[in-house]
Amino acid sequence: MANIELMDELYEIIVSRKKDDPKKSYVAKLFRKGRGHIAKKFGEEAVETVIEAVRDEKRLATEESADTLFHLLVLWADMGIKPSDVMDELEKRKGISGIEEKKSRKD
Numbered sequence: 001m002a003n004i005e006l007m008d009e010l011y012e013i014i015v016s017r018k019k020d021d022p023k024k025s026y027v028a029k030l031f032r033k034g035r036g037h038i039a040k041k042f043g044e045e046a047v048e049t050v051i052e053a054v055r056d057e058k059r060l061a062t063e064e065s066a067d068t069l070f071h072l073l074v075l076w077a078d079m080g081i082k083p084s085d086v087m088d089e090l091e092k093r094k095g096i097s098g099i100e101e102k103k104s105r106k107d
Helices: 003-016 026-033 035-054 058-079 083-093 098-104
Strands: none
Touching (some): 003 083, 026 035, 035 058
């Protein structure tokens, strides 16, 4: 399975669990707690990824990266952002210098 297909599949599973019982579904529990909690959880996982990277713990950084991506997908689902929206944005930036891309953003 191509990686983007896996991301799309996980996203759809996350969306489908929005209305599940929070006592039985971690995803539903996250949605019930709201976007602030979801964003905080994403941030926590991102920091844990950074910590393991700095410690040069490849396996742990890989595991934390998976947690980070999962929670990012939950955040996107809460905001109505599809993985394809992000991929489209990346496609637009392909071949553009990061410095030039940042200059082109509107504040």
